[in-house]
């Protein structure tokens with residue numbers, strides 16, 4: 001059994017010194033956690049962990065730095081200067097964005113320093129370069145917190161399961177979108193976004209989350225480990241949750257389905273498909289009950305069947321837990337292997353697999369409209385399994401929603417049918433179509 005060193009064993013050990021870049025939601029939580037778990041962190045790392053420097057955008061602003069933070073914690077605004085400090089062993093990048101972090105992470109790795117980051121965007125976009133620099137300079141890049149915050153999914157797929165066998169990954173990877181979809185049960189889309197902002201889960205500009213791009217960044221990082229190569233984001237089907245409404249949630253209730261933003265990876269003899277799409281899941285599906293800002297990943301493989309990992313997917317403290325775990329790993333000198341064998345060129349579209357679809361159209365309440373919709377669908381071979389239009393009095397000439405469940409078709413086939421619809425039938429809102437996964 002492993003025995004952690006005692007406080008007196010540790011007093012002679014050289015400290016592991018970090019520069020904390022960013023003292024926002026996550027950075028502050030990391031500082032707090034390093035204070036409250038100081039002895040345990042030192043014991044697990046085998047040496048004390050100290051914060052030597054903190055870098056923020058505006059060091060003149062009044063801010064709370066925990067007074068008992070281990071280390072000197074010199075506050076400044078110059079990241080390059082902090083990274084280049086020869087006393088620093090590692091940088092912990094908790095700023096976000098892509099361009100400046102690319103430069104900082106590259107510089108730290110070139111200097112042989114460890115890098116710990118929660119920044120999925122910089123790794124999804126510049127991963128090839130950064131993992132290459134780390135390999136070249138024998139430095140390590142730790143990024144557990146960048147995917148599913150508190151859920152140690154990267155550890156599990158890197159070390160906890162046999163290499164190679166995962167042939168299906170289904171993930172709820174964006175806590176903000178999951179929270180918004182939950183609020184849609186009672187609120188409009190715009191009100192649900194505001195609720196997520198008020199809960200500190202969505203940025204002032206929520207585009208990265210609601211467009212599905214944040215989930216795609218995380219999917220690309222998971223795929224890099226599972227497939228051993230990088231995934232060009234521009235080759236993925238990436239769809240978000242914009243424009244969804246309580247009508248769609250109600251359809252789910254009526255049919256025992258739950259609406260989720262799903263990131264998926266499927267491997268079979270025809271190839272590998274990857275994408276991000278809102279999907280209806282049967283209520284019996286293991287991810288259907290994932291609520292609020294939780295994230296969850298379902299891994300399926302021949303040797304172990306199905307495995308679900310679930311936990312807080314956003315928020316300062318849940319993310320800080322994974323960041324601090326990575327700092328401990330780095331301080332212990334645990335290396336982290338990141339397989340790289342080129343780029344995944346052949347990516348198939350997960351929308352190619354025929355499934356039932358839900359379709360909502362806002363159309364003018366006029367005679368003949370339903371016939372035109374049915375005609376467009378029939379022209380592309382899309383069969384209607386069920387159709388309903390709420391009975392609303394006095395709406396003649398106004399826009400009303402019609403909701404359709406199709407027989408199994410590919411998403412591409414359905415999109416071709418929707419393209420045939422007259423402009424005036426889809427003028428006010430774009431059609432909403434959602435796959436119903438089995």
Ligand SMILES: NC(=O)c1ccc[n+]([C@@H]2O[C@H](COP(=O)([O-])OP(=O)(O)OC[C@H]3O[C@@H](n4cnc5c(N)ncnc54)[C@H](OP(=O)(O)O)[C@@H]3O)[C@@H](O)[C@H]2O)c1
Pocket residue numbers: 021022023024025026027055056057058059061077079093094095096097100118119120145146149313314315316319
């Ligand atoms: N928030 C979450 O729930 C969560 C979850 C998982 C991963 N992440 C990732 O964690 C990272 C940080 O997110 P966050 O929510 O903590 O961000 P945040 O609250 O916006 O904090 C950003 C911090 O970075 C500092 N900063 C910004 N630009 C800078 C610059 N040019 N030079 C130096 N410092 C700069 C800011 O300084 P000032 O204080 O002076 O403004 C602030 O302290 C992002 O990559 C994010 O994707 C966040």
